[in-house]
Amino acid sequence: MLTDQQRREQIAANLAAVRERIAAAAARAGRPPSEITLVAVTKTYPASDVLHLAALGVADVGENRDQEAAPKAAETAAAGVDLRWHFIGQLQRNKARSVASYAAMVHSVDSVRLATALAGAAQRAAEEGRPGPLDALVQISVDGAAERGGALAVGEDPDRALLRVAQAVAASPALRLRGVMAVAPLDWAPERAFAEVARCAALIRAEHPDATVVSAGMSDDLDEAVACGATHVRIGSALLGMRPPLR
Numbered sequence: 001m002l003t004d005q006q007r008r009e010q011i012a013a014n015l016a017a018v019r020e021r022i023a024a025a026a027a028r029a030g031r032p033p034s035e036i037t038l039v040a041v042t043k044t045y046p047a048s049d050v051l052h053l054a055a056l057g058v059a060d061v062g063e064n065r066d067q068e069a070a071p072k073a074a075e076t077a078a079a080g081v082d083l084r085w086h087f088i089g090q091l092q093r094n095k096a097r098s099v100a101s102y103a104a105m106v107h108s109v110d111s112v113r114l115a116t117a118l119a120g121a122a123q124r125a126a127e128e129g130r131p132g133p134l135d136a137l138v139q140i141s142v143d144g145a146a147e148r149g150g151a152l153a154v155g156e157d158p159d160r161a162l163l164r165v166a167q168a169v170a171a172s173p174a175l176r177l178r179g180v181m182a183v184a185p186l187d188w189a190p191e192r193a194f195a196e197v198a199r200c201a202a203l204i205r206a207e208h209p210d211a212t213v214v215s216a217g218m219s220d221d222l223d224e225a226v227a228c229g230a231t232h233v234r235i236g237s238a239l240l241g242m243r244p245p246l247r
Contacts, residue, residue: 008052012068014239015056022233025226036226039086041236043068047075054081062234064089066098070179073102088234090149096121105135107215110151111159112168119172126174131132133176137215138162140182140200142158142193153200166204179202179213190221194228
């Protein structure tokens with residue numbers, strides 16, 4: 001068992017390596033590293049690790065499950081730490097109100113119905129004192145598999161068509177459409193997957209020029225994501241080590 005100081009030193013070394021990796025990937029792509037936001041994914045890790053990351057200068061933290069994210073957000077806020085919380089997992093509509101109470105950005109809006117539920121939740125949060133609209137990204141289904149999460153770039157599904165979902169987000173004053181998010185399918189080469197993400201991002205920007213965020217790339221494929229224009233990379237294991245098993 002590591003002491004608190006040893007754990008911080010371990011995370012600091014990992015963070016330095018990840019930042020170097022991002023800088024190198026940006027240089028290869030002819031981009032400044034300042035264009036790329038590191039989102040530290042802390043699912044299954046304790047709030048103490050979040051506090052270590054914050055002390056080391058990390059301001060953006062991502063979580064996949066509301067039941068884990070909400071208490072961590074409350075604990076870190078009680079400790080006086082100001083963080084930008086990113087909700088990056090599949091969001092159930094009945095969790096939208098809770099997520100809107102603490103998240104700065106929701107990465108996983110993949111249907112008109114979810115956009116509508118999130119807009120209502122964000123409006124209620126604003127009435128309760130939330131400052132400004134809730135940033136939202138449209139999650140893309142890279143391979144178009146309808147059975148998995150993500151808006152569909154092909155077809156005219158009234159609930160999940162990519163541009164319909166983007167418009168549903170943009171139409172709400174309680175939400176702010178910021179761009180897109182995607183996860184590379186396991187059976188696709190990362191370069192192919194992130195090229196498709198870039199294509200879909202361009203489709204949305206053509207109608208919504210301020211939607212410039214591209215959340216793509218994780219510990220194993222951040223280099224390819226940066227090469228294809230990612231502005232946000234979601235990094236967990238490279239920062240915090242192998243995940244504890246989910247309970």
